[in-house]
Amino acid sequence: MxxxxxxxxxxxxxxxxxxxxxxxxxxxxxxxxxxxxxxxxxxxxxxxxxxxxxxxxxxxxxxxxxxxxxxxxxxxxxxxxxxxxxxxxxxxxxxxxxxxxxxxxxxxxxxxxxxxxxxxxxxxxxxxxxxxxxxxFYEGRAVQGTIAGRMTKSNKIGYIGSFPIPEVVMGINSYYLHAKKVNPAVELSVVWAYTWFDPAKEADAAKALIDQGVDVIAAHTDSTAPLAEAAKTNGAVIGFGQASDMVEYKDGPRVSSIIDxxxxxxxxxxxxxxxxxxxxxxxxxGIAGGEVLIGEITAAVPAEVKAEAEALRDAIAAGTYHPFTGPINKQDGSAWLAEGATAPDGDLLGMNFFVEGITGDIPQ
Missing domain, CATH: 3.40.50.2300 (Response regulator)
Structure with a gap:
């Protein structure tokens, strides 16, 4: 689908x-x-x-x-x-x-x-x-990446991809870029679920990430299964609500959310x-127009990290910051965006590459 x-x-x-x-x-x-x-x-x-x-x-x-x-x-x-x-x-x-x-x-x-x-x-x-x-949605991923980069203890963060299409790829890139910005040691693992909604497959993807030592998971699929898997770790793994607030996990692994x-x-x-x-x-x-909302950042997130994430959200809303602002290279090291340049919408809507620092290939 x-x-x-x-x-x-x-x-x-x-x-x-x-x-x-x-x-x-x-x-x-x-x-x-x-x-x-x-x-x-x-x-x-x-x-x-x-x-x-x-x-x-x-x-x-x-x-x-x-x-x-x-x-x-x-x-x-x-x-x-x-x-x-x-x-x-x-x-x-x-x-x-x-x-x-x-x-x-x-x-x-x-x-x-x-x-x-x-x-x-x-x-x-x-x-x-x-x-x-x-x-x-990539605007919300920037906020989540900031929280992930600050909160990870293992320096390993994860992303569950649905299908390798531009919307998902730009989300992965935004998440990683902003985690890397606040934590240069961070590494990203991506697991492809090849579904929008299949709780069993989504749970398996979360398990695979956790087995790799990932302790912060973002998901681009539609169920609460990844948060349910994170909840089994007794606080060792945190994650984010996807598409809706997923408030049932607010007292557990869900530290914030992207709300469509x-x-x-x-x-x-x-x-x-x-x-x-x-x-x-x-x-x-996006955030400015109110179609992308950032769900409540819970008390599990330190106050200074919450303030940093909210400041980023507000800068995106005000139009003073674009999540894809150069310098940014492609995964192969070739230049994509020069210092201070922002990504044209056409580049984002056709995005078919990972940014520099992400390991692994985008499935064809």
Whole structure:
């Protein structure tokens, strides 16, 4: 399942960039907003947060909105069938919340030009009624890397990768760069789970890292299984909530989290249908836009480390710091970013290399 961006696209814009399509001439009295989820709502991570965003829409507009959703929809032919049923069932706007829904979204959109389609983490907008949206998760990884670099006792930190695609690779690089910045002795181990949501595989990946001596784990998968494995070490291993806050582990290994806050975007887009201002768009927001939140940093983190991490978060939000600021070399030692230069979005969206200092290869 490849729900995240596989290739750079020059059309991917910054923030909420209008990319054509006339605004609706008139608003609507009521909107039926529909959501297609790749996993179960109870995954505790990715799908949980998308559904929380849907509920924020209901809370914002009350009886002006009717919600419909379907969980655990496979990417492929099943997705096209579900989308067609939703469009025939009167959905005015359909949010497809996984990268692998991209082709199905555009195919069904072509058949239902009066229905609005919003695709998460994709780049294709082949139809004027298709918009795309994403989040700058790498910004949160910078904050986590800072905590990891300061907190590790073994100088070995780990990362559970889902699939070797640019979104994940840029997260790994950001995590490592910021850990290395505060702890030059740090080493990073990466284990690929090849899944978005499979608690057993995620637990196995965490075990593999722990067996290597890793004592701080970040995960780019959707369940709480890596934190559950860390909890078995009686405080020897810490980790982070991924996609949602994963508060059930706050009194254990979870020292902070990246929270995907889709609610404001969903509220904005449904609101635009209601008031008649809806236009085709492409959004890529981060900490500044409120789509990436840093969950509470717990008391397990020393006060000075917490302050350092929060200062980094605030600098990213203010636009005074970019997580990919040179000098940065690629893994092979070749120059990538010069002193003071920041990474263009196109480089990030197509990132297919590790930065200097990370060992191991990116699977092809």
């Amino acid at each position: 490849l729900r995240r961006t596989l290739l750079a696209s020059a059309a991917l814009g910054l923030g909420l960039t209008l990319s054509g399509g006339a605004a609706m001439a008139a608003g609507m009295d009521k909107v039926k907003a529909c959501f297609v989820y790749v996993g179960p709502i109870g995954d505790g991570g990715w799908t949980f947060q998308h559904h929380d965003g849907a509920l924020q829409v209901q809370a914002a507009y009350g009886d002006k909105v009717e919600l419909q959703w379907q969980e655990s929809v496979p990417e492929g032919a099943d997705a096209e069938r579900v989308l067609t049923q939703m469009a025939l069932g009167g959905c005015n706007i359909i949010f497809t919340t996984s990268f692998g829904y991209m082709d199905a979204t555009n195919a069904v959109a072509a058949k239902f030009p009066d229905v609005k389609f919003e695709h998460a983490t994709g780049f294709k907008r082949d139809q004027p009624n298709v918009s795309t949206y994403n989040a700058r 806050n889709w609610g404001p975007y969903y509220v904005k887009r449904v609101g635009a249908l209601l008031d008649g201002t809806y236009e085709q768009a492409d959004a890529w927001e």
